[in-house]
Amino acid sequence: MSFINLKNVVKxxxxxxxxxxxxxxxxxxxxxxxxxxxxxxxxxTLLRMIxxxxxxxxxxxxxxxNRINEIxxxxxxxxxxxxxxxxYPHMSVYNNIAYGLRSRGIKKLEIEAQVTNxxxxxxxxxxxxxxxxxxxxxxxxxxxxxxAIARDPKVFLFDxxxxxxxxxxxxxxxxxxxxxxxxxxxxxxxVTHDQTEAMTLGDRLVVMNKGVMEQVGTPMEIYYHPxxxxxxxxxxxxxxxxxxxxxxxxxxxxxxxAVPAKYEDKDDVILGVRPEDISITKATTGVKCKVELIExxxxxxxxxxxxxxxNQLCVSTQSRASVEVGDTIHISTNNKAxxxxxxxxxxxxxx
Amino acid sequence: xxxxxxxxxxxxxxxxxxxxxxIPIWLAFTSSTHDNVTLITEGMQWYPxxxxxxxxxxxxxxxxxxxxxxxxxxxxxxxxxMGLGIATLKVIISMMAAYSLVYFRFRLATPIFxxxxxxxxxxxxxxxxxxxxxxxxxxxxxxxxxxVLPLVASxxxxxxxxxxxxxxxxxxxxxxxxxxxxxxxxxxxxxVPLSKTMIAAMFIFMFVFGYSQYLWPLLxxxxxxxxxxxxxxxxxxxxxxxxxxxPRVGQRFAYIILSIIPPVLIVVLLQRWFIKxxxxxxx
Amino acid sequence: xxxVQFKSKYTQYIFLAPTLIIISIFLYLPIVQTFRDAFTTQxxxxxxxxxAGWDNFKFVLSDPSYLVALKFxxxxxxVITVISCSLGLLLAVQANKVIHGKSAYKxxxxxxxxxxxxxxxxxxxxxxxxxxGILYALFNSLWGxxxxxxxxxxxxxxxxxxxxxxxxxxxxxxxxxxxxIQKSVIEASLIDCRSSLRRFWTITFPLLMPxxxxxxxxxxxxxxxxxxxxxxxxxIGAPSGETKTLVYKAYxxxxxxxxxxxxxxQSIIMMLLVLIITIIQFxxxxxxxxxx
Numbered sequence: 032m033s034f035i036n037l038k039n040v041v042k043x044x045x046x047x048x049x050x051x052x053x054x055x056x057x058x059x060x061x062x063x064x065x066x067x068x069x070x071x072x073x074x075x076t077l078l079r080m081i082x083x084x085x086x087x088x089x090x091x092x093x094x095x096x097n098r099i100n101e102i103x104x105x106x107x108x109x110x111x112x113x114x115x116x117x118x119y120p121h122m123s124v125y126n127n128i129a130y131g132l133r134s135r136g137i138k139k140l141e142i143e144a145q146v147t148n149x150x151x152x153x154x155x156x157x158x159x160x161x162x163x164x165x166x167x168x169x170x171x172x173x174x175x176x177x178x179a180i181a182r183d184p185k186v187f188l189f190d191x192x193x194x195x196x197x198x199x200x201x202x203x204x205x206x207x208x209x210x211x212x213x214x215x216x217x218x219x220x221x222v223t224h225d226q227t228e229a230m231t232l233g234d235r236l237v238v239m240n241k242g243v244m245e246q247v248g249t250p251m252e253i254y255y256h257p258x259x260x261x262x263x264x265x266x267x268x269x270x271x272x273x274x275x276x277x278x279x280x281x282x283x284x285x286x287x288x289a290v291p292a293k294y295e296d297k298d299d300v301i302l303g304v305r306p307e308d309i310s311i312t313k314a315t316t317g318v319k320c321k322v323e324l325i326e327x328x329x330x331x332x333x334x335x336x337x338x339x340x341x342n343q344l345c346v347s348t349q350s351r352a353s354v355e356v357g358d359t360i361h362i363s364t365n366n367k368a369x370x371x372x373x374x375x376x377x378x379x380x381x382x
Numbered sequence: 383x384x385x386x387x388x389x390x391x392x393x394x395x396x397x398x399x400x401x402x403x404x405i406p407i408w409l410a411f412t413s414s415t416h417d418n419v420t421l422i423t424e425g426m427q428w429y430p431x432x433x434x435x436x437x438x439x440x441x442x443x444x445x446x447x448x449x450x451x452x453x454x455x456x457x458x459x460x461x462x463x464m465g466l467g468i469a470t471l472k473v474i475i476s477m478m479a480a481y482s483l484v485y486f487r488f489r490l491a492t493p494i495f496x497x498x499x500x501x502x503x504x505x506x507x508x509x510x511x512x513x514x515x516x517x518x519x520x521x522x523x524x525x526x527x528x529x530v531l532p533l534v535a536s537x538x539x540x541x542x543x544x545x546x547x548x549x550x551x552x553x554x555x556x557x558x559x560x561x562x563x564x565x566x567x568x569x570x571x572x573x574v575p576l577s578k579t580m581i582a583a584m585f586i587f588m589f590v591f592g593y594s595q596y597l598w599p600l601l602x603x604x605x606x607x608x609x610x611x612x613x614x615x616x617x618x619x620x621x622x623x624x625x626x627x628x629p630r631v632g633q634r635f636a637y638i639i640l641s642i643i644p645p646v647l648i649v650v651l652l653q654r655w656f657i658k659x660x661x662x663x664x665x
Numbered sequence: 666x667x668x669v670q671f672k673s674k675y676t677q678y679i680f681l682a683p684t685l686i687i688i689s690i691f692l693y694l695p696i697v698q699t700f701r702d703a704f705t706t707q708x709x710x711x712x713x714x715x716x717a718g719w720d721n722f723k724f725v726l727s728d729p730s731y732l733v734a735l736k737f738x739x740x741x742x743x744v745i746t747v748i749s750c751s752l753g754l755l756l757a758v759q760a761n762k763v764i765h766g767k768s769a770y771k772x773x774x775x776x777x778x779x780x781x782x783x784x785x786x787x788x789x790x791x792x793x794x795x796x797x798g799i800l801y802a803l804f805n806s807l808w809g810x811x812x813x814x815x816x817x818x819x820x821x822x823x824x825x826x827x828x829x830x831x832x833x834x835x836x837x838x839x840x841x842x843x844x845x846i847q848k849s850v851i852e853a854s855l856i857d858c859r860s861s862l863r864r865f866w867t868i869t870f871p872l873l874m875p876x877x878x879x880x881x882x883x884x885x886x887x888x889x890x891x892x893x894x895x896x897x898x899x900x901i902g903a904p905s906g907e908t909k910t911l912v913y914k915a916y917x918x919x920x921x922x923x924x925x926x927x928x929x930x931q932s933i934i935m936m937l938l939v940l941i942i943t944i945i946q947f948x949x950x951x952x953x954x955x956x957x
Binding site: 402482484507512552566568596613631646 | 667668669670671672673676677678680681683684685687688690691692694695696698699702752755756759760762763764766770771772773774775776777778779780781782783784786787788789791792796797798799802829832833836837838840841844845861886890891893894897898912915916919925928929932935936939940943
């Protein structure tokens with residue numbers, strides 16, 4: 032029995048909108064699971080159902096062996112960090128952190144010790160007497176974290192807690208959250224639309240789309256073995272290239288492409304290749320392309336080009352390629368890293 | 383989390399509240415449709431009676447008052463003119479004043495703000511006799527101007543619009559300036575359309591204020607042509623109260639119901655704007 | 666203030682002119698007149714007015730009936746504010762909570778706001794009249810209610826008539842206030858605290874403070890000035906002058922006696938009272954309730 036179990040969970044809003052379609056998931060104790068997906072995919076709804084802020088239409092949610100569908104949010108022993116932090120604006124930082132403890136009737140001395148503890152851990156000791164209005168975005172984020180940690184709950188729920196921070200701070204806080212979670216060993220669920228955040232943070236990812244869990248797995252599993260075209264496209268930057276064609280005699284053929292494919296013969300197949308799995312060849316054996324746009328990122332260069340049949344392709348290379356817009360280049364794919372999807376179902380082909 | 387019990391409790395409280403608000407007016411309405419004998423012998427009636435058309439027709443068309451020059455229809459029109467006049471003028475001049483105070487840089491801005499603001503301290507009721515004297519000196523008694531103008535000046539609306547303008551982002555003026563808008567253009571093309579909800583909220587607020595005026599028209603109008611429906615409340619259909627005829631209770635209830643219809647309609651129909659406007663000012 | 670503003674020699678005054686002209690004529694002129702009245706008195710032959718110092722004020726404040734009116738005004742304002750604020754808040758909180766029928770409740774609770782105090786008074790008159798009054802009959806059977814003879818009963822009559830429509834006004838503003846509270850803050854408190862009552866007092870109510878203070882002032886102003894129409898259509902001061910508010914008394918005194926000096930002095934005392942209230946309000950708002 033896992034620590035958190037979602038069994039055939041369904042969410043339908045009173046107006047008939049289906050937010051979550053039959054989803055099941057098991058989360059182990061101490062794990063950090065990230066729900067990732069585009070906006071409107073249902074990831075936040077699912078998190079809020081676990082928190083008890085949304086009703087469960089159908090199915091069951093278990094926490095530590097108990098069904099929690101009907102249990103009040105405050106009795107579930109969970110803590111949540113909100114996107115806009117949701118600090119109590121009229122309370123000092125100290126009271127913000129202490130509020131949840133007080134409501135549970137914990138003794139004053141114990142609360143004091145706990146708040147001191149948390150504020151040291153998060154280095155917010157000198158902010159305790161301030162009001163949220165006087166804090167910077169980063170400081171507010173820490174207080175929100177402190178409020179969650181102070182209660183030492185069974186589960187942390189993070190609802191896009193980094194999206195209101197600037198890019199640099201976001202990376203820094205991301206690291207801190209990861210470290211903190213390791214240290215405390217508290218089971219956590221983190222919701223984000225940012226796939227980099229998801230990849231770096233999660234022990235496991237749940238990629239969601241339109242209310243469906245498309246794939247659940249470790250970041251590497253998801254990156255290297257995407258089960259659907261959506262997952263393949265959503266995870267990884269720049270996005271994966273897709274070319275439609277068909278497989279015949281263990282070879283995938285498209286307008287200008289021909290690569291080996293060890294699958295049954297099939298029409299309507301989509302080939303997926305990540306930009307970093309395409310390289311520029313010196314020889315003229317590869318596919319001929321014309322360069323349309325170049326993005327130099329320093330550590331790598333992203334080249335957007337188009338082949339003779341007007342297929343858009345994106346190539347990412349580590350080498351400092353001396354390529355200019357308008358040049359003609361020849362490219363070849365790393366044939367060990369190809370992905371094939373059924374065009375109808377969008378699912379990865381199986382051998 | 384939907385909790386059945388708290389939902390039921392909420393509905394229960396709200397229903398009680400609705401009853402508290404509706405019952406008095408319902409009783410007034412039902413009683414307005416009965417004949418006076420029934421009302422006097424049996425008291426107020428819970429169910430509608432047969433005289434709806436008769437009573438209302440009588441009230442709307444019969445000339446009342448001491449010199450019998452005005453009908454309730456005429457008084458309703460006067461009230462409407464008063465409410466509309468006060469609301470419209472107040473909104474317009476307050477918007478202009480607030481605009482000047484927020485969007486112009488000049489040294490007198492702060493003193494002028496206080497000059498306007500301090501008038502919050504002296505509602506009409508406090509300065510009623512001197513006000514009456516001035517209005518009558520100017521010769522405005524028994525006129526719509528006299529009913530409306532003295533009530534148009536108020537700090538409340540200036541204050542609300544000022545708060546609202548302050549919350550408008552600076553970028554709006556910056557970009558308007560880049561587009562070459564002068565102060566008049568900016569006011570008319572940008573700020574007025576942007577203040578729509580605020581204007582609606584203030585308008586409702588001020589219409590109700592103007593329509594509800596009681597003391598001022600009572601003092602101002604000796605000519606029955608200018609009577610308003612609210613001030614007439616105490617005067618009309620009571621002339622026979624102590625005489626030999628029956629008190630005309632049914633007619634008075636009909637008069638009460640008629641008098642509350644215009645402002646209630648405005649508030650109910652425009653309530654969405656009203657609440658929106660209030661939320662804007664809160665921010 | 667705005668970072669970017671217009672600069673002009675005279676345009677700002679064009680925008681201000683209508684307000685300033687009307688305020689000067691219809692507000693400042695009467696105020697000046699009020700002060701002149703308050704510090705002068707009519708000479709014996711009616712030829713003119715001469716300076717009288719604080720005489721008018723002394724006269725007003727030494728009048729026992731003035732102190733009665735002062736006391737009643739404060740009691741009346743206090744009771745109306747407490748009743749209508751608390752019921753308005755209770756209804757607003759419930760209306761904000763219900764999932765079904767929200768807008769129907771809103772409409773049904775908002776409309777009495779639009780009814781003029783004088784109309785409320787005339788209606789209340791019927792409910793409390795000996796001949797027709799449902800409430801008169803009810804209270805009379807309970808404890809021999811008779812507002813024409815008993816001060817306490819007259820108070821009850823006016824408390825009910827005065828608070829009724831104000832519940833609706835308070836409801837509207839509280840509802841608007843509740844809608845400005847961030848949803849996620851309420852959700853955070855749902856996770857932090859089990860008891861809904863405790864949540865209300867520790868989170869929702871403090872966050873409503875700006876609205877509450879605004880409403881307290883609105884209710885005080887209402888109780889002070891707008892209740893004129895109610896009193897004039899209900900008790901008219903019955904049993905014997907105990908239910909006159911300051912505004913009502915000033916009007917009646919001025920109208921009957923035409924003692925302009927005393928009326929002026931009464932007006933100035935009222936201005937002072939409103940001034941004090943306003944200052945307290947500003948102090949409080951500036952000091953306590955600015956969150957962002």
